[in-house]
Amino acid sequence: MSASQSSRTTRSLIVIWTVTVIAFLYIPMVAVALASFSKQRYFRFPISRWTTEWYTKTFESLSVRDLLWTSLSVAALVTVFSVLLAFFGALAFARYDWKGRKLYQRLVLLPIFFPQAVLGLALLLWFSVLDVTTSWQTAVFAHMIWIVPIVILIMSIQVYSFDPALEEAAFDLGATRWQVLREVTLPILSPGIISGGTFAFLLSWGNFPLSLFTTGADQTVPEWLYAKMVSGYTPMVPTLGTLTMSGAAILILVIYLVWMALGARRRARMATNDE
Amino acid sequence: MSEDGSAFLELDGITKKFGSFTAVRDISLKIREGEFFTLVGPSGSGKTTMIRMLVGMERPTGGEMRLQGKVLNDVPANKRPTCMVFQSLALFPHKSVGENIEFSLKIAGVDPIRRRRRAEELLAQLRLPVEYYDKGVNQCSGGERQRIALARALAFDPQILFFDEPLSALDFRLRKTLEKELKDIHKETGKTFVYITHSLEEAMVMSDRIAIMRDGGIVQVGSPQEIYNRPVNKFVAQFMGEVNTIAVEKASARTVRATADGSTFQVPGMPAGFETGFLIIRPEVMKIGKAAEKLKNKVKGVVFNDYALGSRIQYQVRSDARDEHWLVERLQDDPYEGHVDDKVTIGWQPADSILVSE
Numbered sequence: 208m209s210a211s212q213s214s215r216t217t218r219s220l221i222v223i224w225t226v227t228v229i230a231f232l233y234i235p236m237v238a239v240a241l242a243s244f245s246k247q248r249y250f251r252f253p254i255s256r257w258t259t260e261w262y263t264k265t266f267e268s269l270s271v272r273d274l275l276w277t278s279l280s281v282a283a284l285v286t287v288f289s290v291l292l293a294f295f296g297a298l299a300f301a302r303y304d305w306k307g308r309k310l311y312q313r314l315v316l317l318p319i320f321f322p323q324a325v326l327g328l329a330l331l332l333w334f335s336v337l338d339v340t341t342s343w344q345t346a347v348f349a350h351m352i353w354i355v356p357i358v359i360l361i362m363s364i365q366v367y368s369f370d371p372a373l374e375e376a377a378f379d380l381g382a383t384r385w386q387v388l389r390e391v392t393l394p395i396l397s398p399g400i401i402s403g404g405t406f407a408f409l410l411s412w413g414n415f416p417l418s419l420f421t422t423g424a425d426q427t428v429p430e431w432l433y434a435k436m437v438s439g440y441t442p443m444v445p446t447l448g449t450l451t452m453s454g455a456a457i458l459i460l461v462i463y464l465v466w467m468a469l470g471a472r473r474r475a476r477m478a479t480n481d482e
Numbered sequence: 483m484s485e486d487g488s489a490f491l492e493l494d495g496i497t498k499k500f501g502s503f504t505a506v507r508d509i510s511l512k513i514r515e516g517e518f519f520t521l522v523g524p525s526g527s528g529k530t531t532m533i534r535m536l537v538g539m540e541r542p543t544g545g546e547m548r549l550q551g552k553v554l555n556d557v558p559a560n561k562r563p564t565c566m567v568f569q570s571l572a573l574f575p576h577k578s579v580g581e582n583i584e585f586s587l588k589i590a591g592v593d594p595i596r597r598r599r600r601a602e603e604l605l606a607q608l609r610l611p612v613e614y615y616d617k618g619v620n621q622c623s624g625g626e627r628q629r630i631a632l633a634r635a636l637a638f639d640p641q642i643l644f645f646d647e648p649l650s651a652l653d654f655r656l657r658k659t660l661e662k663e664l665k666d667i668h669k670e671t672g673k674t675f676v677y678i679t680h681s682l683e684e685a686m687v688m689s690d691r692i693a694i695m696r697d698g699g700i701v702q703v704g705s706p707q708e709i710y711n712r713p714v715n716k717f718v719a720q721f722m723g724e725v726n727t728i729a730v731e732k733a734s735a736r737t738v739r740a741t742a743d744g745s746t747f748q749v750p751g752m753p754a755g756f757e758t759g760f761l762i763i764r765p766e767v768m769k770i771g772k773a774a775e776k777l778k779n780k781v782k783g784v785v786f787n788d789y790a791l792g793s794r795i796q797y798q799v800r801s802d803a804r805d806e807h808w809l810v811e812r813l814q815d816d817p818y819e820g821h822v823d824d825k826v827t828i829g830w831q832p833a834d835s836i837l838v839s840e
Contacts, residue, residue, distance in 0.1 A: 375539055376572035379559045380586040380638055390585075394576045 236452060242445040250445070261446040270431075271447060277343050278412055278427040285350045285411040289358045290404045296355065297362035297399070302369065319356045326352065327420030334421070341423030349421040350411045357410065358403040365399025398466075405462055409455055490515035490550060490674055491536075491642060497544035498531050498698075505531040507698040508545070513642075513676060518668050520677040520685040522721070523695030529678045530646065532695070536676065537566045537644050549641065565640035567648045571631040573619040579605075579630055580615035586638040604633040607670070609663075625656050632667065645677040649684065661687045682721050686710070694718050715840045719762045726763040728804050730837075732756055738837065743802040747779045748832040759839035765809040767834035770797060770826055771818035780829030783808060785822050799828050 246256035265271050299305070300312055318326070330349050334341050373395065377387045393400075415429040422430065428451055435444050489512035498506040506528040513519045523529045534540040536547065538559030547554045554562060565586075573582050581588075583604055584597040592600075602612050608629040614622070619630060628648060635643055645664075649657045665688045668675050679685055685692045686706040693703045694717075702714045713719040716727055730738035730747070737746045738761060747761060774780055783801035791811070797820060798807040810828050812818060820826060 370570060370572065372568050372570050372572040373574060375559070376566075376568055377574070377585070379537060379539075379566055380634070381560050381589045382585075383560060386589060390589075391574060395574075 239445045239452075240449045243442060243449045245442065248442065249440070250442075261442040262450075265443050265446045265450065268443070271443070274426055274428050274431050274447075277422075277425050278429075281343050281346050281350065281418075281427060282408045282411040284347045285354055286404050286407045288347070289351055289355050289407040290400060292351070292355050293358035293362050293403055293407075294396075294400060296359040297366045297403075300359055301363040301366035302371065315359060316356050318352050319360075321353075323353060323414075323416035324420075327417045330417075331420040341421055343422055343425040343427070346418050346422045346425070346427070349417045350414055353414075353417060354407050354410050358407050361403045361406055362396070362399040365396050369395060401462065401466060405459065408458070412451070412455065489513070490517075491676070492548045492551075493545065494547070495545035496532070496535065496542050496547060498528075498535060498540060499543045505698055506535070506542075509698075509700055510545075511693060511700070511703065513674065515674055516672050518665070518675045518677065518688055518690045520679060520689040520692045521695055522679055522682050522685045522692055524680055524721075526697075527695040528698035529680075529695050531698075533566070533644055533646055533676070533678050536642075537564060538562045563641040564644060565635045565638045565642075566644040566646060567631050567635050569646045569648060569650065571627055571648060573627060573631055573634070575618075575620055577619070578615065579610075579617045579619055579622065582619055582630055583633045583637050585634060600637060601633070604637055607636075608633050608667070624652055625660060628652070628660055629663075632664075636667075636671065636673075640673070642674045642676055645675065647679050650679070650681075657684070658687075664688060682709070683723070694721065711836075713762065713836060713838065715838045716760045716762065719760075719836065719838065724765055724809050726765065726768070726804075726808055727806075728761045728763075729758075730761045731758040740803045742804055745781065745803050747835070749835060749837045750833050751837075753837065753839060756837065756839055759837060762836040762838060763830050763834060765796060765811040766794070768808070768810040768828055768830050770799070770810045770812060770820060770828050773816070773818065774827045774829035777829035778832055779835070780827050781808065782825065782827055785820050785824045785826055787822060788820065799826060801828075 241252075241254060242250040243261055244257050244259065245251075245254045246258045246260075247254075296315065299308070300315065327349060330345075330352070331341065334345055339345060369392075373391050374387050377391045378384075382390060413429060414427075415433060418427045418430050419433075426434075428447065432444055432448060435441060491511075491513040493509055493511040493513075496506060496509045497504065509532065521529045521532060531540060535542050538554070538557060538561075542555060549563070574585065577585070580598065580601045583601040584592075587597045587600060598615070601615060605612050605614055610626060610629055610633070614626070614630075619627060622630060631648065649660055652660065661684060664675075668688070677685070677688065682692070682694070686709075689706060691703065691705055692709050694701045694709065696717055702709060702718050704712075709718065710722065713722065719725050720727065728747075729741045731741055732752065733739040733746050735752060737748055739746050740761075741758070749761065768774075769777060781799075781801045781803050783799040785797055786800045786807055787798040789796045789798075794811045794813055797810045797812075799810055800807055808828055
């Protein structure tokens, strides 16, 4: 009797805990979303009059279109280059045993812990010394310094569980190095590549401190949000914030669904059964 | 060199050094076409390094290997007409059973219809249902996965098929079944099989010839019968399983003396130049009780323990002639009724013992 009593108490505690965590995470975002639908210029609660005019304004705004395009270009290039670099970086990190690997593993992760604002400023100084005009292209470079190590780390998890004998077996069955990569290594590591790529995109899309110093005359979405909040607040700030957040959520959902659809058959096979 | 002209795979002084460590030293072997040849050795004996060199994953640092007279040393694994079944099997987890089996055919550019037909033939040959073609490899049982790995290697149509202890992870009964199946497949295909294992027992069941490795070198090469009946030294004899090993020295032209207590035993023959060595007697040729009384070599001792081994009973007997216990085995229906702490006589025929010098 008392056992079932205590298990019921445990269950209700788990529910309370879960609801608290979800509320803690989502209340700020919900507040921002509500602010974007408010008629008043400044956010006050409760909302007395509702409107969608800020959405119309945001969609029609040419400067917002520029912002989105800049952010998208930066994030897309960062994703492509990071995944390419990090794929081979992760192989060196986790797949091959070589002299100096331990040192490499430490050095390659160091930039993650470097304060981003300081890194941004340092890069800006370097760009000016080297006489490079800063623009969204230089921001791509800056983002990569911070993001490539993270993507290497994410991909390494997958690489660690990769059995090198699989590559040897393919090679032994007559495959060239390139065929081994295409037929065995890439498909097996693809979940790591996809999650690494998703992280690269989202981290670049939302990055503020590095962009602030390195985009020059160009402006990304986070920079604009910050600038508008500091001076010249408009409800377009919460609107664009809500839109980009929804965009990110949709992006992850789409990647997940595509992955599920493409991989359903394969994953069914890869799932081990307990016979 | 060539006392046997029919060498298919010939190893000539193969050596592999990793820095200052020599994993394989000066191995020369001739493997015949169609033979089931097994390299047996404990871990660290160099057998894994040896097979990795044979497959092309490692390069020898000395010596030459030739397949039908063609030097293989610098040919990479993907250009060799040989193929290996890996210890972990290394089945591709993202591919179906069928895709695994026909992998080498896909690489060779064979069209999908012919690939599939060949994969289905192999499934049938290895007694797997044809429906398994679309199944995931991780959904198959341990024994099925073994057969898939073998089918994948056979699809490559290799001139030599190598095996790196593929059965070591399986439970006893399944291993016994697959050992016999593998021997059947060998007979059916007529291919040359080169197998490595740490289990001499496994090697005995399947092999035409066995090479025993130790510390990177080969200790003895021969048929299972030769290895069993005429081990060249104590190491090979003990590798077979439990044996009685008595440290002895030469006493006369037909006898040896136990170094522990001086008792003398007759031997089948004295190797030229023999001074000291070991007398080896298998537990199953030893007699106990009345049956031992009339034998030429006997020892008095006390039964220390007994074990039921299924069809046989094993006794441990203590005596002064050796430091260790004697092991004596008799069939369940033999007349001796022994008990622990009985004083008994144990013995053996001189012809059933083996004298080795190291």
